[in-house]
Amino acid sequence: xxxxxxxxESSARPAFEHRLAEVSLLGTERVLIDLSRVSFIGSAxxxxxxxxxxxxxxxxxxxxxxxxxxxxxxxxxxxxxMVLPVHLSLGHARAxxxx
Numbered sequence: 001x002x003x004x005x006x007x008x009e010s011s012a013r014p015a016f017e018h019r020l021a022e023v024s025l026l027g028t029e030r031v032l033i034d035l036s037r038v039s040f041i042g043s044a045x046x047x048x049x050x051x052x053x054x055x056x057x058x059x060x061x062x063x064x065x066x067x068x069x070x071x072x073x074x075x076x077x078x079x080x081x082m083v084l085p086v087h088l089s090l091g092h093a094r095a096x097x098x099x
Contacts, residue, residue: 005037008045016045029061030097034090035071040097046080062074066093 002023008016023031033049036040053063063087065074072088075081087093 001032001034003034006084007040007042007062008038008097009040009042010044013042013048017048020048024052024055024061029056029059031056031061031063032093033063033065034093034095035067036090038067038071041071041074043078045064046074046078050080050084064093064097071092 002019004012004016006012030050049063049065055061056063056096065075065084066089067086067087072081072086075084075086078096080086085093085096087096
């Protein structure tokens with residue numbers, strides 16, 4: 001499980017992308033991103049999550065996101081909630097990952 005904190009804007013992108021790459025390249029097939037401690041998520045971080053999700057799906061894996069309503073709304077406005085599983089509760093996210 002990844003649990004970034006603060007603002008995921010362009011200045012935080014390299015470190016965030018590195019953490020996502022580590023998880024997805026280590027053979028981890030199921031990744032949960034807990035965004036409950038994130039106050040803002042920018043387009044670069046959204047792109048990094050989408051790229052990671054595609055990489056995992058291509059190898060039979062899965063990525064699930066837990067996001068509180070303000071952050072989940074960013075996924076909805078961008079339309080990414082239609083291609084990425086975004087859950088408003090950590091329990092639902094964990095259950096979706098286990099399916």
